[in-house]
Amino acid sequence: MANILLTEKCVRACPYCFAKEYLKESKENMLSWENLIYITDLFEAANEKHLSLLGGEPALHPQFIDYVLYLNQRNFHVNLFTSGIMPNKQLEFAKEYLLKIPVENLSFVCNYNHPDSSTANETKQINRFLTTFSKYTSLSFNLYRKDFDFTFLVEAILKYDLKKHIRLGLAHPIQGQKNICLTLDEIREIAEKIRRQITLLEENRISLGFDCGMPLCIFSDEDIGRLFKLNRGRVTFFCTPAIDIGPDMQVWACFPLANYEKKSLYDFDNVEEIKKYFFEQNNKIRKEKKGIFEECKTCACFEEKLCSGGCLAHLVND
Amino acid sequence: MNMEHIYIIQDVSLIAQLQNKTVVVETDDLNKIEDIQNAVQEHNQLFCIKLNVNQDITSIVFKDEWKNIPLVVYPTGLGLVRDFIKLLPLLKKLNVKFFLDGASAQNYEAVQILSSLGIYSGIVINENANWEKLTDMIYYALCNRVQHAPVEPFQYVYDTYKRQTLVDYGTVFFENPERFEYLAEGRRQKAIPITLFSKAPLVADWNKPWQRFFYEGTECAACEGWRICLGKYAAMKDKNGCRDFTVELLDVVENRKFKQ
Amino acid sequence: MINIIFKAVEKCNSNCVYCEVIAKHENEIMKYELLQEVLQKVNDYLLKNQNEEINLTWHGGEVCLLGADYFYKTIELLEKYCKTTKNRIKHSVQSNLTLINQEIIDAFKILGIKNIGSSYEFIPHIRGFGKQRDAIAYNRKFFEGVSLLEKNGLRWGVIYVVHKQSLEKPLEVFHILTNLNVSSGPKFNKIYIYGEDKYNLAITGKEYADFLGAIFPFWWKNRERFPKIAPFSNFYDSYTYKVTQMDCELTGLCSHRWMYIGPTGNVSQCGRGGDFEILNYGKIQYQTFEDILTHPLRKELKNRTAILRNTTCKDCRFWMVCHGGCPIDAMLTNGKITTKAPHCDWVKPFLTEYFEPITGLVTND
Numbered sequence: 001m002a003n004i005l006l007t008e009k010c011v012r013a014c015p016y017c018f019a020k021e022y023l024k025e026s027k028e029n030m031l032s033w034e035n036l037i038y039i040t041d042l043f044e045a046a047n048e049k050h051l052s053l054l055g056g057e058p059a060l061h062p063q064f065i066d067y068v069l070y071l072n073q074r075n076f077h078v079n080l081f082t083s084g085i086m087p088n089k090q091l092e093f094a095k096e097y098l099l100k101i102p103v104e105n106l107s108f109v110c111n112y113n114h115p116d117s118s119t120a121n122e123t124k125q126i127n128r129f130l131t132t133f134s135k136y137t138s139l140s141f142n143l144y145r146k147d148f149d150f151t152f153l154v155e156a157i158l159k160y161d162l163k164k165h166i167r168l169g170l171a172h173p174i175q176g177q178k179n180i181c182l183t184l185d186e187i188r189e190i191a192e193k194i195r196r197q198i199t200l201l202e203e204n205r206i207s208l209g210f211d212c213g214m215p216l217c218i219f220s221d222e223d224i225g226r227l228f229k230l231n232r233g234r235v236t237f238f239c240t241p242a243i244d245i246g247p248d249m250q251v252w253a254c255f256p257l258a259n260y261e262k263k264s265l266y267d268f269d270n271v272e273e274i275k276k277y278f279f280e281q282n283n284k285i286r287k288e289k290k291g292i293f294e295e296c297k298t299c300a301c302f303e304e305k306l307c308s309g310g311c312l313a314h315l316v317n318d
Numbered sequence: 319m320n321m322e323h324i325y326i327i328q329d330v331s332l333i334a335q336l337q338n339k340t341v342v343v344e345t346d347d348l349n350k351i352e353d354i355q356n357a358v359q360e361h362n363q364l365f366c367i368k369l370n371v372n373q374d375i376t377s378i379v380f381k382d383e384w385k386n387i388p389l390v391v392y393p394t395g396l397g398l399v400r401d402f403i404k405l406l407p408l409l410k411k412l413n414v415k416f417f418l419d420g421a422s423a424q425n426y427e428a429v430q431i432l433s434s435l436g437i438y439s440g441i442v443i444n445e446n447a448n449w450e451k452l453t454d455m456i457y458y459a460l461c462n463r464v465q466h467a468p469v470e471p472f473q474y475v476y477d478t479y480k481r482q483t484l485v486d487y488g489t490v491f492f493e494n495p496e497r498f499e500y501l502a503e504g505r506r507q508k509a510i511p512i513t514l515f516s517k518a519p520l521v522a523d524w525n526k527p528w529q530r531f532f533y534e535g536t537e538c539a540a541c542e543g544w545r546i547c548l549g550k551y552a553a554m555k556d557k558n559g560c561r562d563f564t565v566e567l568l569d570v571v572e573n574r575k576f577k578q
Numbered sequence: 579m580i581n582i583i584f585k586a587v588e589k590c591n592s593n594c595v596y597c598e599v600i601a602k603h604e605n606e607i608m609k610y611e612l613l614q615e616v617l618q619k620v621n622d623y624l625l626k627n628q629n630e631e632i633n634l635t636w637h638g639g640e641v642c643l644l645g646a647d648y649f650y651k652t653i654e655l656l657e658k659y660c661k662t663t664k665n666r667i668k669h670s671v672q673s674n675l676t677l678i679n680q681e682i683i684d685a686f687k688i689l690g691i692k693n694i695g696s697s698y699e700f701i702p703h704i705r706g707f708g709k710q711r712d713a714i715a716y717n718r719k720f721f722e723g724v725s726l727l728e729k730n731g732l733r734w735g736v737i738y739v740v741h742k743q744s745l746e747k748p749l750e751v752f753h754i755l756t757n758l759n760v761s762s763g764p765k766f767n768k769i770y771i772y773g774e775d776k777y778n779l780a781i782t783g784k785e786y787a788d789f790l791g792a793i794f795p796f797w798w799k800n801r802e803r804f805p806k807i808a809p810f811s812n813f814y815d816s817y818t819y820k821v822t823q824m825d826c827e828l829t830g831l832c833s834h835r836w837m838y839i840g841p842t843g844n845v846s847q848c849g850r851g852g853d854f855e856i857l858n859y860g861k862i863q864y865q866t867f868e869d870i871l872t873h874p875l876r877k878e879l880k881n882r883t884a885i886l887r888n889t890t891c892k893d894c895r896f897w898m899v900c901h902g903g904c905p906i907d908a909m910l911t912n913g914k915i916t917t918k919a920p921h922c923d924w925v926k927p928f929l930t931e932y933f934e935p936i937t938g939l940v941t942n943d
Contacts, residue, residue, distance in 0.1 A: 033427035045463035066399035533717030544757040
């Protein structure tokens, strides 16, 4: 599944945002129809009928509703990453047009920060969004410091009757930039914190999916067993290039590596070529540097490809 | 090429003058569509109704009853995609093509949207066309990875190009004098290619009006893209755009049709 | 096949600068009696040579000045005097097309003519009517002729004579000629001027080679888009298939099977021979075809190829595509038929500087 940036504009300024540095470079870029159609054709030809739309804030793209409807007409499943913050008028249009799409063809991932970090108006808009699109929406949370608590996420899921799933991301360093992110030592420490939250999730039958870059070894075998059960067998510590495509048709493996290796989408004839290219790039680094921890070099899980050894961003930025 | 001769009429009352002919009827009145079809089909065959409307596609009220009527619509634009998508199920039942003016930049993306959603469409190429966008459109129309509905005039050029024949894509837009003849009260006139006759015609044989470029010394005669253009944009001062476009189209068609 | 350049008329309605160089113009039109005699001799030859065919190239001047009646008379005479051989008499036509009409075309069709050779010039005052050489009027008439041919399903092609003014814009010339008729490619010929260059049109062999060389890369890249274009296609075929695919002037075979018959019965080696009164074989009225084909003057011509191959052109690797060039041209330039013609001046530089490096083809003869 590829991620398409509809716009580089965002309504928020999250301290951990690994996209922040990239996004502030050229804020006026908006994905055009021609480019959207080109991308759609590219993925249709590869029979990959699932695309994620993100930003910045994708809802800031004046045609975001049209884009979703269009992709839906082309029989694509659309997954939209949003803050949930959008003007009332935009939300009303979204309500009018997008609620007609069957839930199996559209999903939202709402990047949900603690309400204390949002203004009252932002919170109001997010709540309105969650109320409107509850059955389409799951929450995403990014860890950028050690002290965190899933309670506000669970409360929101229950309050708005959202999908019972949390996507948990790690804030990673960006090459040549300074963003707030977890150090390697802090990454080891968060396992303990997550363990404490699992009980809350188990009680409410809420699954927990890790975004890429979560190392397996920070968890005990017991933790992994519990996660296995909680997620109905879907626990992964593996990382493959996500394939992000910017509005200017630049393509890169994922945001943390956005400054590491970028190509033009037009350099590739098909999706397979893109994947192969970035997979080989990743492999090159992995082969040389293995994982983020010293012990990755001799780790059986790394060798057996059960774990990628954390996010490459730590390796290219050390 | 032996092509069927087609009459174009703007006044349906003239249909009585024709018997067993193939006819295009031009109208701007949406309310007359069914009447036109009935009138033509009495003694003639309807090639299509050419509908010139001063409105977007989404503001045209299409009817289920038109499903057996071939329509070629010249609207001003697409309208909002969200509204167009509502209209799509009905449009897919109809025999309809949309030809949009190439002078408007938005119409290029509109044509891509239409075509990628399965609707036959085209760009009317005139002197105000955006040649760069047209050149991009060649690749969209002819080199696509996935099946789209045809985009004219690219599809026509691709289908009819045979290396050693001329291609007049004016045919798509009812402008090929070898094929179309306008019938008006008291007179007949061969179709006039878009920009060709800015000057009085010098050739008696209107079937091949382009011949004059060769004895008037027009630069179009020496253009590599000639064989698929036939001097359609001769009146333009700067011919770099149309030359680059036609040469590129010729190359793409050559490669796609004969070298792959 | 015997090729007869048959000039029943040498008059022309056009005033082209190229023709001013021709030494003689006969103003007469071949009389029906003489036409009958020619056809009878054709018949006699074919009766004696059952496996042979004769190609009659109706050439001028401008053949359409003969009028449709002349061709219908020919048809009548063929029916009468060539009853059993007429199917072995092929006809071809070279015309400027400005006078062609439906009646003439109908006659051509009866004669089995499917292609008409013509010529074209878009640069003003080179070819045209009257003293001013009105090219617009000329070309307008030309296109009317073209339309009529196409309406009748006849094919046509043009020769383009390359002269000084053409040199400025080789690709433009190429595009005009290939656009003019997309189904039949042009044939490029270098202008021939002997003596005074009154209109400053003469070009050197090297200039002609460079003219062709400026077009050749484009043609080579896109050659499948175009029909055969001479001399490019001929060189390509000769190099590729190792057989002589060139025009008469480069085949080395013209001595055996060519002849010219003029309006008053003058016989010569070929059209150019007739134009310049070189290699005259006398009058048709007093000879049979066998006499003409075995005329003593042909002996030197027949020996020319062997002489050149053993002398001047001995080690030339381009022999296969040149054969010492046109003997008439050699005679006009050097005063001697057994010398090589100046074709070398363009053939060699074109092949070595353009054709071979671009195609990667090489001939070792």
